[in-house]
Amino acid sequence: MAFGHFSQGQPPEDPVEALRAELLAVKQASGLSYARLGARTHYAKSSWERWVNGKQFPPRAAVESLAAALELDPERLLALWERADEARADATGADEGGVGESANGAGEPEEPGHGAGGAAVAEADTSATPRQRSAGRRRLLFVGAACLLGAAVSVAAVLATGGDSHDAPAASKAAAATGSAQPPTPQCRAAGCGGKDPAATHCGLDGQTLTLTRNKDIVIELRYSKACAAAWGRITYASKSAIVDADNSAGDSFATPVHWGNDVYSPMVAVTGRMTAWACGTQPNGGARECTRHMPVPGTPQG
Known part of the structure; x- marks a missing residue:
């Protein structure tokens, strides 16, 4: 299955919106309902509805699961996810001293x-801000x-x-x-x-x-x-x-x-x-x- 390419011409400049639009395009191309998408990926249909419609930012593991379930090359989706995650971190302006991401924080959530x-x-823990999670990842480099x-x-x-x-x-x-x-x-x-x-x-x-x-x-x-x-x-x-x-x-x-x-x-x-x-x-x-x-x-x- 080919990836969606944003039904309205050029991709959005906002990386978060670009990811959302790509998830929507992929879902529409698959012809699957949210329920069927949830069954294939083992994430709840309500979660996919929130992620695809931009109500909540998806965990990385959910994006990986989507690519695997639909037999897609994950590189494009994950590259979009990485840019969107960094954009969210930059937008928060949160204190770098916050707590880091959980041990299974690449979207493989504690349930x-x-x-x-x-x-x-289950869905990933959203208690930490993107900037805090990003800071936590960077601090791991000094371990x-x-x-x-x-x-x-x-x-x-x-x-x-x-x-x-x-x-x-x-x-x-x-x-x-x-x-x-x-x-x-x-x-x-x-x-x-x-x-x-x-x-x-x-x-x-x-x-x-x-x-x-x-x-x-x-x-x-x-x-x-x-x-x-x-x-x-x-x-x-x-x-x-x-x-x-x-x-x-x-x-x-x-x-x-x-x-x-x-x-x-x-x-x-x-x-x-x-x-x-x-x-x-x-x-x-x-x-x-x-x-x-x-x-x-x-x-x-x-x-």
Whole structure:
């Protein structure tokens, strides 16, 4: 799909308006509704409506997610985003001494939800001004080499989780805190991980989403750690008391309800050899239950 090129001739001189116009052009070219756009990017349709219509500035990760969902070259959109972000920072004239951007502040937002269970579906924190966030980024340049290396490992851990890092925060934070180039060692494997927390055991550090499905508004993911030979379920866009469970073909099953917020992840089940695993999401109050496909260990021949 080609990018939009501003339906009214030359692009606006205002970088923020240029980004907004390009997002609108991309959406119109895609033919997708806000709801469909939200489903493809895992950001709320109401968020896209605000971003496209200029009511709120989008996080970088949302722009990246849009490019990936529509199979676009992200460079143009991200270049527009960078110029718009700098323009907003310059326009505020805020004190350089403000707080910096959060650790996952490139738009991969902290999400309200159960402990470490959220996916990258919430909006970025807007409490800091663009100038403050920009100042925070610049101050990072003065951090010592060891700390930078540790932070790089932490960011790599976040990206390895598939965009939403909350089932791996303990591992990434530990690496950053120690300045070590090596991430923490997973604390369990296979059957030994059964019923355990993927974050506390560092299994979430290499977590990846094998498959996903939906139960109405709930997004259900089956997450997998190669290092731990284990899988777990995660749900987002869920309501309080909705339940996620992870299951395997050996008969193991572990479930967790949403205690607050709109997301949660389950304890782990082993998935080795010819075993398969799947995740399910159940609506609150005994509502409908939907499950992902049954997935084998990645790379295992089927049949």
